Amino acid sequence: MAEVLVRTASAPLPRRSRFLGRVLRQPLGLVAFTVLVLLVLLVVFGPAFLSHSPTRTNPLQTLQPPSAEHWLGTDELGRDVFARIVHGGRVSLSVGLFSMLVGLFIGVAVGGSAGYFGGRTENVLMRVVDTFMAIPTFFLILVIVTSFGNHPVTIVFTVGLGFWAQMARSVHAEFKRFKTAEFVEASRALGSHHLRLMVRHILPQVMPQAIVLATLGVGWSILTEAGLSYLGLGIQPPLASWGNMLQNAQAYLFRAPVLAVWPGLFIAITVLAFNVLGNALRDVLDPRG
Amino acid sequence: MTQYLVRRLGQGLVVLFLVSLLTFFLINLAPGGPSSLVDISTTVAERNARYALYGLDRPVHERYVAWLGGAVTGDLGTSINQGLPVSRLLMQRLGATVVLALTALVLAAGFGVLLGIVAAMNPNRWPDHVVSTVATLGMSVPNFWLGIIAIIVFAVELRWLPASGIVSIGRGADLIDRLRHLVLPASVLAFGLMPNVVRVTRSAVLETKATDYVRTARSKGLPDGKVMRKHMLRNALVPITAMIGLITTVLFSGSVVIESVFGYAGIGRLAIEAANGRDYPVILGVTMLAGTVVVVVNLVVDMLYAVIDPRIRHG
Numbered sequence: 001m002a003e004v005l006v007r008t009a010s011a012p013l014p015r016r017s018r019f020l021g022r023v024l025r026q027p028l029g030l031v032a033f034t035v036l037v038l039l040v041l042l043v044v045f046g047p048a049f050l051s052h053s054p055t056r057t058n059p060l061q062t063l064q065p066p067s068a069e070h071w072l073g074t075d076e077l078g079r080d081v082f083a084r085i086v087h088g089g090r091v092s093l094s095v096g097l098f099s100m101l102v103g104l105f106i107g108v109a110v111g112g113s114a115g116y117f118g119g120r121t122e123n124v125l126m127r128v129v130d131t132f133m134a135i136p137t138f139f140l141i142l143v144i145v146t147s148f149g150n151h152p153v154t155i156v157f158t159v160g161l162g163f164w165a166q167m168a169r170s171v172h173a174e175f176k177r178f179k180t181a182e183f184v185e186a187s188r189a190l191g192s193h194h195l196r197l198m199v200r201h202i203l204p205q206v207m208p209q210a211i212v213l214a215t216l217g218v219g220w221s222i223l224t225e226a227g228l229s230y231l232g233l234g235i236q237p238p239l240a241s242w243g244n245m246l247q248n249a250q251a252y253l254f255r256a257p258v259l260a261v262w263p264g265l266f267i268a269i270t271v272l273a274f275n276v277l278g279n280a281l282r283d284v285l286d287p288r289g
Numbered sequence: 290m291t292q293y294l295v296r297r298l299g300q301g302l303v304v305l306f307l308v309s310l311l312t313f314f315l316i317n318l319a320p321g322g323p324s325s326l327v328d329i330s331t332t333v334a335e336r337n338a339r340y341a342l343y344g345l346d347r348p349v350h351e352r353y354v355a356w357l358g359g360a361v362t363g364d365l366g367t368s369i370n371q372g373l374p375v376s377r378l379l380m381q382r383l384g385a386t387v388v389l390a391l392t393a394l395v396l397a398a399g400f401g402v403l404l405g406i407v408a409a410m411n412p413n414r415w416p417d418h419v420v421s422t423v424a425t426l427g428m429s430v431p432n433f434w435l436g437i438i439a440i441i442v443f444a445v446e447l448r449w450l451p452a453s454g455i456v457s458i459g460r461g462a463d464l465i466d467r468l469r470h471l472v473l474p475a476s477v478l479a480f481g482l483m484p485n486v487v488r489v490t491r492s493a494v495l496e497t498k499a500t501d502y503v504r505t506a507r508s509k510g511l512p513d514g515k516v517m518r519k520h521m522l523r524n525a526l527v528p529i530t531a532m533i534g535l536i537t538t539v540l541f542s543g544s545v546v547i548e549s550v551f552g553y554a555g556i557g558r559l560a561i562e563a564a565n566g567r568d569y570p571v572i573l574g575v576t577m578l579a580g581t582v583v584v585v586v587n588l589v590v591d592m593l594y595a596v597i598d599p600r601i602r603h604g
Contacts (some may be wrong), residue, residue: 130300131307134583138542139560139576143312146564146572147319219429226431227546231561250437250550257441264434272429279425 022284029280035273043089052080054087055238063256072262075245076252081259085266088240093270095156095235096222102160103221104214107167108203114168115175116198126172132165141224145233155234159221167213174206181205212281219274226267242267297591301584308580309357316569317349360577366570370563375574378559383578385455386548386555389478390540392471396479398486398533405490406517412495420491424484432481432543436550439473453552474551478543482536489532493525500524526597534590541579 023029052070058078066073072081114125132140144158175198178184184201192201222242228234229243237244242263249260337346345352356366365375408420444452451457451470497503498521506516545557552558556575563571594601 127303127307130304131311133538134304134580134587135308135312135576136538136541136545136579136583138545139579140312142545142560142564143315143572143576146567146569147316223429223431227433230433231546231549231564233561233564246434246437253437253441253445257445260434260437260441264431264437267434268430271431272425275425275429 023277023280026280026283028276032273032276032280035269036277039089039270039273040093043086043093046086047083047090050080050083050086052083054079054083054240063252063259065258073256073258075248075259076256081245081262084240084245085242085262088242088245088263089266089270091152091235091239091241092222092225092243092267095152095159095225095241096218096270096274098156099159099163099221099225100214100217102157103163103167103217104210106160106164108171108206108210110164111168111171112175112198112203112206115172115177116179116194116202118176118179122172125168129165129168129172132161133169137162137224138227141228142233145228150234150236152235152239155225155228159224159228162224163217163220167210167217170213171206171210174209175202178202178205208281208285212278212285215274215278215281219271219278222267222271222274294592297588301588305577305580305584309360309577310353312573312576313353313356314349316573317352356573365574365577368563368568368571370566370568370571375570378571379556379574379578382554382556382559385553386544386557389471389475389548389553389555390544392475393478393482393544394533394536394540396475397482397536398529400479401483401486402490402529404483405487406494406522408487408491409494409498417491420487424487427480427482427484430480432477433546433550435480436474436477436547439477440550443473455553470551470553474547474553477550478540478547481543482540485532485536485539486529489528490525493528494521497521497524524598527594527601530590530593530597534587537586538583541582 024033056079058074061070061074061078062076064070064074064078070080070082072085075081075084110125110129114122114129141158141162144161145154148154148158179197179202181202184197187197187201225234225241226243226246229241230247232244232247235241235244237248245263246260249256249263252259347355359366363376365379367373368375368378371378404420404423408417411417440452443450450473455467455470456463457466457470503516503520506520541557544555545560547553548555548557549561556578559571560575562568563575
């Protein structure tokens with residue numbers, strides 16, 4: 001009830017800024033957003049300031065503890081762990097974001113068409129969605145990676161493919177709901193073609209919910225890429241990613257357990273921030289949830 | 290009911306058929322597919338012999354039909370790397386994964402429902418906040434990393450539990466030993482699944498809490514525990530069951546990684562070995578098995594709805 005009162009009492013603002021503004025007014029949403037901004041700044045501008053290369057090995061300085069020279073110490077080949085975290089973060093964050101975009105795009109296109117056109121189109125498309133939902137994601141990803149190799153671009157598409165079906169399902173329901181809405185009918189009566197109706201009129205209604213799913217999807221994609229790289233099937237060394245750093249670290253659990261801590265901590269903080277932000281967005285959209 | 294069952298069974302078979310179609314053609318038409326296993330530098334005769342050995346001398350649709358024909362009768366082909374029937378490899382590993390997955394599922398469902406109830410009974414107070422923090426952590430912390438940390442803490446530092454394997458060498462039938470090997474992987478797996486159960490339980494209990502029949506039961510003077518068990522949980526059980534069906538898929542994906550972390554020789558480990566060794570028949574077989582389990586679980590969950598909630602009539 002209080003929520004309703006606050007909402008009606010607040011001054012009318014442009015729609016978009018009100019949406020993000022309300023998320024940032026939640027303490028948790030604000031913290032998550034700040035953490036993500038800092039992380040992005042770190043991986044975008046960090047490499048310019050690093051004095052160590054993430055790939056240069058040094059056989060005289062392996063498995064060093066943290067020091068002024070090496071902030072997080074060195075790994076089994078004498079590489080600077082902090083430099084690898086920053087460069088690995090570039091890879092992990094980009095894979096997460098681009099995979100999400102792939103999943104978002106396919107999901108909205110397929111789910112939207114199914115919901116909008118209905119009938120046979122809907123039947124066929126939704127069976128395809130069901131099929132993708134029935135294969136445990138990781139197996140589908142294994143199949144694709146073994147057949148198409150593990151080029152980073154392949155990884156992005158593969159992880160995105162693991163996520164689009166869920167997006168399609170939710171978008172499908174929303175398109176179905178809105179296709180007979182009065183404002184859509186009105187525009188149709190004015191002679192708008194299908195694409196215009198879908199993109200200009202229905203999509204904006206569906207977008208907030210898709211954004212929530214997409215935000216959670218970035219976290220999921222980062223986790224999946226990390227798992228894949230940890231298993232040796234994702235991003236390949238010497239290119240660092242948070243996942244393949246953990247793969248190396250497991251071999252040295254007894255001698256240098258701390259090596260296994262840093263990459264995982266960065267993954268956890270990043271994914272946590274995306275999930276908290278996603279939940280904050282959801283709370284704003286649906287206070288009952 | 291029977292009619293509904295038959296229709297759902299049919300739908301499940303269609304989905305399985307599509308899964309097989311998708312995986313088979315993805316694998317066989319990919320540039321790095323089975324044909325790349327044959328060394329190009331050998332003579333034409335040698336190459337042709339290899340193609341014939343893997344059945345690659347026939348067009349892909351013929352191979353698919355042959356494979357499907359075999360699969361229906363339980364013959365999933367032969368492993369390229371191990372030379373054994375795929376179905377036998379699967380059966381060898383299935384037991385271990387089922388034990389791990391069921392233990393994790395029971396843990397996740399038990400603790401998830403409990404925490405969900407606690408959160409729903411104290412909405413927006415500290416127990417709710419604690420539960421939602423734990424749930425968000427479970428969603429965000431990489432499962433395999435948690436596994437590694439658990440190994441560092443409980444196996445390397447404290448030496449309470451074994452770090453890997455299903456049994457210690459030379460102790461094949463020792464139940465206690467098996468359980469000790471199960472504790473870490475099952476708990477780690479459950480921690481990642483639990484948040485889904487918590488979320489659904491919390492919102493389902495919150496919803497029933499506001500209904501008239503719960504208020505009536507309360508005003509009759511029924512003790513809280515009884516209201517919870519007989520009136521609220523009973524109604525919240527349908528969405529919870531639905532969620533448990535859903536997380537089976539997640540469970541399978543999770544066990545692939547967790548089995549590798551803990552060197553646990555189950556289906557997931559088999560899948561990774563096959564992926565690294567490009568053992569296509571095994572990958573295909575594992576994927577089909579996983580798809581079948583998901584379809585069957587969803588069917589069972591559907592049937593359970595009618596048992597849990599007699600108002601649901603499948604017609």
